[in-house]
Amino acid sequence: MGADRVSDYLQQWREVRPDLDVAPMGVVGRISRANELAGRATRAYFTGHGLQPGEFDVLATLRRSGAPFTLTPGELAESTMVSSAAITNRLSRLETKGLLRRRTDPHNRRNVLVALTKDGLALVEQVVEGHLENERRLLAPLTPQEQTQLAGLLERLLAGSGDSSRTSGSKSHHRD
Numbered sequence: 001m002g003a004d005r006v007s008d009y010l011q012q013w014r015e016v017r018p019d020l021d022v023a024p025m026g027v028v029g030r031i032s033r034a035n036e037l038a039g040r041a042t043r044a045y046f047t048g049h050g051l052q053p054g055e056f057d058v059l060a061t062l063r064r065s066g067a068p069f070t071l072t073p074g075e076l077a078e079s080t081m082v083s084s085a086a087i088t089n090r091l092s093r094l095e096t097k098g099l100l101r102r103r104t105d106p107h108n109r110r111n112v113l114v115a116l117t118k119d120g121l122a123l124v125e126q127v128v129e130g131h132l133e134n135e136r137r138l139l140a141p142l143t144p145q146e147q148t149q150l151a152g153l154l155e156r157l158l159a160g161s162g163d164s165s166r167t168s169g170s171k172s173h174h175r176d
Contacts, residue, residue, distance in 0.1 A: 006030050031154075038138055045134045049127050050097070054082070056131070058090050059099060059124040062116045069116040072105075076114060099123060 006029040013022045039053075046056050061079045062069045071079070077087040091114060094100045099120035105111035116124070139147050159165070 004030070004033070006033060038135075041134055041138055042131070045131060046127070049123070049130075051123075051127065052090075052093075054080070054086070054090050055094055055099075056124070056127060058087070058094060059116065059120055060128060062100065062114065063121065063124045063128070069121060070113050072111055073114060094120070 006026055009029065010022050010026050013020060013025065042053055046053050051059075057080045058076060061076055062071060065071050065075075073084065073087050073091065076091075077084050080087065082090075091100065091102060095102060098117055100114055100116055102112050102114050105113050142150065
């Protein structure tokens with residue numbers, strides 16, 4: 001396998017500024033480029049199913065929360081790492097498509113609950129399998145061992161940069 005585009009950029013820097021250690025550019029540039037390529041493939045896949053990536057993220061978050069697949073908008077915003085305004089827009093689009101419903105929490109009328117509909121559950125179940133196949137295709141140049149190693153390194157990088165895991169058990173599950 002040949003060099004990537006980032007290798008070309010690094011070589012140019014080495015030629016014009018041999019005094020610089022450009023190794024960090026190689027790592028960050030490749031992470032950025034891989035994200036761009038993965039994002040393109042992911043958007044194309046989801047578009048084929050009538051979804052935007054952020055909409056799938058909401059559906060998948062509700063699905064992985066477990067039955068009854070219900071969370072508050074705040075829990076969704078926290079889990080998907082977007083603003084409450086972005087969540088509101090995503091929820092409106094998904095509700096219009098019949099993939100989720102919003103209702104008042106019967107235990108606290110000030111809260112709203114968001115739940116997958118049967119159609120939403122069916123769609124996320126179907127789409128997640130193809131999504132994983134798409135990601136496997138993107139990672140195919142790496143062996144399974146290399147994929148595990150890369151995942152571990154990226155996890156360490158993110159945790160060391162302050163992107164730590166939330167404590168388990170802190171999320172509440174709402175029942176119908």
